[in-house]
Amino acid sequence: MLTGCGHDVSPNVLVKKEKHFHDTDIHVVIDGIQVKDPTNDFLFEELIGNGSFGQVYKAKGLQTGELFAIKVTPFRSRDITPKQEVEIMQRIYHNNLMSPLAIYYWKQKLYICMDLCCPGALSNLYRKLGPFEENEIAFVAKEVLQGLQYLNDFGYMHRDIKSDNIIINEDGEVKITDFGLTGWIEDREDQKEPIGTPQWMAPEVSQAQEHGKGYSHNCDIWSLGITMIELAEARLPLQFDPPEAVYTFWSEQKASPQLNGNKEWSNSFQSFVQSALTMDPSMRPTAKELLKHKFNSQINITPFTNIFLDSEVTTG
Ligand SMILES: Nc1ncnc2c1ncn2[C@@H]1O[C@H](COP(=O)(O)OP(=O)(O)O)[C@@H](O)[C@H]1O
Numbered sequence: 001m002l003t004g005c006g007h008d009v010s011p012n013v014l015v016k017k018e019k020h021f022h023d024t025d026i027h028v029v030i031d032g033i034q035v036k037d038p039t040n041d042f043l044f045e046e047l048i049g050n051g052s053f054g055q056v057y058k059a060k061g062l063q064t065g066e067l068f069a070i071k072v073t074p075f076r077s078r079d080i081t082p083k084q085e086v087e088i089m090q091r092i093y094h095n096n097l098m099s100p101l102a103i104y105y106w107k108q109k110l111y112i113c114m115d116l117c118c119p120g121a122l123s124n125l126y127r128k129l130g131p132f133e134e135n136e137i138a139f140v141a142k143e144v145l146q147g148l149q150y151l152n153d154f155g156y157m158h159r160d161i162k163s164d165n166i167i168i169n170e171d172g173e174v175k176i177t178d179f180g181l182t183g184w185i186e187d188r189e190d191q192k193e194p195i196g197t198p199q200w201m202a203p204e205v206s207q208a209q210e211h212g213k214g215y216s217h218n219c220d221i222w223s224l225g226i227t228m229i230e231l232a233e234a235r236l237p238l239q240f241d242p243p244e245a246v247y248t249f250w251s252e253q254k255a256s257p258q259l260n261g262n263k264e265w266s267n268s269f270q271s272f273v274q275s276a277l278t279m280d281p282s283m284r285p286t287a288k289e290l291l292k293h294k295f296n297s298q299i300n301i302t303p304f305t306n307i308f309l310d311s312e313v314t315t316g
């Protein structure tokens with residue numbers, strides 16, 4: 001049993017998917033949620049993130065003037081995804097994973113209030129500033145692996161590791177966010193469909209329906225490998241139109257993407273990426289194993305302290 005947010009909870013609770021309740025009973029369904037209008041407590045300012053499930057707004061606390069990020073997701077009584085996301089966020093507590101500060105439910109919407117992280121998502125950063133340096137990538141890799149190891153120890157896999165879901169705060173700390181697709185490692189039924197974002201998805205996840213075997217937590221390691229190339233080159237190594245074309249691609253293709261050879265990358269970075277992008281999931285390392293790779297000892301303090309000073313870089 002592990003402790004998250006000050007409560008002793010069993011991760012097994014997650015697999016119980018209650019399907020029948022009234023919206024008025026939301027506080028029974030999601031523990032610790034406040035059923036009240038968030039605009040009584042926050043002034044919603046600009047939209048800073050628009051993902052596939054929700055919108056994230058910058059918001060000012062009306063009492064203190066403090067700034068927050070609030071994720072707003074439509075929520076009706078039968079929706080499982082936002083409910084799981086909130087429950088998982090309430091249970092996990094680690095410096096490399098985003099925690100909720102408060103959760104509200106009001107008029108069929110969930111509001112997840114979090115620390116506002118500036119400069120924000122890695123994808124925003126490379127789109128504005130270009131490719132990352134190798135020492136920056138090494139730092140991100142280590143921090144993400146630490147967060148993933150914690151999630152795995154808890155019995156979860158994230159399933160949507162990508163540059164949009166890894167964010168940096170003003171202290172240069174790296175946080176994994178967006179637990180909307182996070183799954184329970186043992187829940188094989190849940191693994192019969194490809195879940196994640198196609199371009200970052202491990203081959204075995206994209207083939208889940210075809211093979212019907214399920215997959216495991218090292219699917220996140222593949223996605224991290226793709227993200228590392230993405231940061232190094234400021235573009236994705238594999239692009240598909242439509243994105244779902246990746247499913248057929250991996251049924252035919254048997255070679256992993258690689259770092260572009262035009263730039264001088266260290267041997268340890270190349271070997272790290274190669275290891276993360278091991279095609280065979282039974283040979284691919286877990287977060288715990290990959291944390292021992294020498295690439296992770298390259299940098300121990302954040303290289304991101306000055307990014308926030310760049311006025312061009314803001315969230316959104
Ligand atoms: N705490 C935060 N601080 C700053 N930006 C954030 C924060 N949380 C999310 N974002 C931004 O909002 C985007 C969407 O949030 P996310 O939780 O990933 O939603 P979705 O589930 O819709 O993808 C992220 O990619 C990021 O750019």
Ligand SMILES: [Mg+2]
Nearest residue numbers: 051164165178
């Ligand atoms: Mg997201």
